[in-house]
Amino acid sequence: MRFCAHAFAAVAALTLFLSPSVAQSGTPVAYTDPDTGITFDTWTVSETLSTGGFTFGMALPSDALTTDSSEFIGYLLCSSQNTTSTGWCGVSLGGTMTNSLLLLAYPYGGSILTSFRYTTGYYLPVAYTGNAELTQISSTINATHYNLIFRCSNCLQWTQGSESGNATTSAGLLDLGWAQAFPAPGNPSCPSDITLNYHDNGHNIWAATLENAPNTSYTDWAALAKTTVKGRCSTTTGSTTATPASSTPLLARATTTPK
Numbered sequence: 001m002r003f004c005a006h007a008f009a010a011v012a013a014l015t016l017f018l019s020p021s022v023a024q025s026g027t028p029v030a031y032t033d034p035d036t037g038i039t040f041d042t043w044t045v046s047e048t049l050s051t052g053g054f055t056f057g058m059a060l061p062s063d064a065l066t067t068d069s070s071e072f073i074g075y076l077l078c079s080s081q082n083t084t085s086t087g088w089c090g091v092s093l094g095g096t097m098t099n100s101l102l103l104l105a106y107p108y109g110g111s112i113l114t115s116f117r118y119t120t121g122y123y124l125p126v127a128y129t130g131n132a133e134l135t136q137i138s139s140t141i142n143a144t145h146y147n148l149i150f151r152c153s154n155c156l157q158w159t160q161g162s163e164s165g166n167a168t169t170s171a172g173l174l175d176l177g178w179a180q181a182f183p184a185p186g187n188p189s190c191p192s193d194i195t196l197n198y199h200d201n202g203h204n205i206w207a208a209t210l211e212n213a214p215n216t217s218y219t220d221w222a223a224l225a226k227t228t229v230k231g232r233c234s235t236t237t238g239s240t241t242a243t244p245a246s247s248t249p250l251l252a253r254a255t256t257t258p259k
């Protein structure tokens with residue numbers, strides 16, 4: 001398994017080097033969120049490769065380059081085409097769409113809803129049944145972008161039925177993937193029951209070098225993650241019924257973008 005992960009990292013790195021169509025550099029750009037003070041390694045997909053651009057960022061526990069972390073603090077900055085096509089975006093925590101833990105996010109009703117997904121083929125991923133957990137730290141939504149900062153617990157190792165996989169932070173290099181779509185998900189109020197169209201605003205894999213992600217303030221930052229936004233699911237569908245657990249509605253405010 002470890003060999004496979006390293007072999008894949010090597011292939012991904014080589015692809016990154018050789019392919020002119022590659023999404024973005026694996027070299028991170030350090031970005032500190034002004035509201036929370038959290039510093040991320042960020043990787044940005046340019047507007048030419050995905051309309052409106054896309055940025056993913058990661059902060060990790062201080063020892064993550066020597067001891068594999070099962071969690072991270074994430075940063076997502078995704079694009080909406082207009083007020084109707086508010087879209088969705090996602091990351092693959094194993095690089096490929098298949099056999100990796102997928103996280104997708106989309107704006108809806110003034111909040112950003114999220115769903116963990118998994119698939120063994122290139123079709124609509126099903127809801128992930130493992131124990132990954134997402135708690136929000138902050139979110140912003142405007143007409144063109146939405147931004148989510150979140151703690152992702154049990155996200156760097158995954159199990160779905162008989163399949164399992166992991167991302168090894170101690171390698172200093174993660175295989176990650178991104179995908180972005182223009183249309184909003186169908187049935188958006190219930191993240192576990194959404195329908196999706198293909199990611200028509202791009203996708204790709206990149207080999208993400210970890211540089212500034214580990215930080216001694218990680219534990220303090222992780223403690224900022226207090227909000228669980230579950231959406232609203234009908235009891236008749238068999239999904240968890242939930243209203244946003246936050247006592248503070250996540251309202252739109254100005255988005256700060258990394259340069």
Ligand code: HEM
Pocket residue numbers: 089090091092095096097098102103104117122123124125176177178179196197198199203204205
């Ligand atoms: C209806 C839903 C979806 C369909 C039909 C779909 C289909 C596909 C197809 C056909 C490819 C390969 C394209 C190519 O080789 O050029 C692909 C790649 C990819 N998809 Fe999806 N996808 C869906 C949802 C998702 C979601 C929810 C995510 C992440 C949250 C995701 C992440 C990716 C990534 C990272 C790639 C590039 C890596 C790879 O080829 O494995 N996809 N998708």
